[in-house]
Amino acid sequence: MAFKNILVALSYEPAAEQVVLQAKYIADCQQADLIFVHVIEPLLLMGIPEAYGYYEMLRNGEEAKVEEMTRMDRILHRVGIDREKVKQIVRVGSVKNEIIDCAKEEGADLVVVGAHGKRLSGFYLGSIANAVLHQSPVDVLVTKISDSDIAPAIKSYKRILLAVEFMPAIDKVIQQAKELAARHGAELIMVHVVNRAPVFEMPLSLFETEIVEKIERQFEQLTQEYCLADVPSQLLLGSPGKEIADYADKNAIDLIVMGSHGRHGVELLLGSTANSVFHRSHCDALAVRL
Helix, strand or coil: CCCCEEEEECCCCCCHHHHHHHHHHHHHHHCCEEEEEEEECHHHHCCCCHHHCCHHHCCCHHHHHHHHHHHHHHHHHHCCCCHHHCEEEEEECCHHHHHHHHHHHCCCCEEEEEEECCEECHHHCCHHHHHHHHHCCCEEEEEEECCCCCCCCCCCCCEEEEECCCCCCHHHHHHHHHHHHHHHCCEEEEEEEEECCHHHCCCCCHHHHHHHHHHHHHHHHHHHHCCCCCCCEEEEEECHHHHHHHHHHHCCCCEEEEEECHHHCCCCCCCHHHHHHHHHCCCEEEEEEC
């Protein structure tokens, strides 16, 4: 399940080059085509009465597109990307809607967005980032950007964490994680989190012990079914989002892979849990659309 067309949602901030570099690294490993898109929000093109004295600050829509395309050219040139080998798009509209629509129109099978540290950055902050994550028709990869002044660098995926849930659609998530590990020459590690509220962090009751033992058997069956017996695996107890992110930090994970049903479904590793992982983790994370 290799990616063929990767859409990179690009903002024009100092860290843009790091997002471009990471997207190029992923595309090279996947032998995929790259499509870069930048969205101009309509507010920046709205007319203001001349009487207010601000009319000279406004840009014509088509002129703005040309200017933004030139800026994109400069970014790609600085990181050594031949503009003739990629596709560049500048659109005007709602950022989240334009990114999602562009992914559909261009036949993208992966959308890449950038994030600073523990918070999603630039115009991808908050509701826009959540909309891309939950409304995108395809997989979404959030690449974390360093807040230091160190020059942009590629982050190699050498240790990939597969966060699994027992559901029929998990097959796609597992196959994608295995494919990524193979293409990146990475070690694959697997975890499942048994949701247990922190208030109950005390010795397991007899009932809870029986549940955990049942889940352990399911976990073992899953590893056998998907030929993952040799993959390091661990069953965790606690809040799924926190446990996954903490495990990734403690075990030098480079990429977390998890499933997502978008806005049309709710599973343990979806919604608030997925958001928690994306916001808590310091490493890149991939939401596989189910």
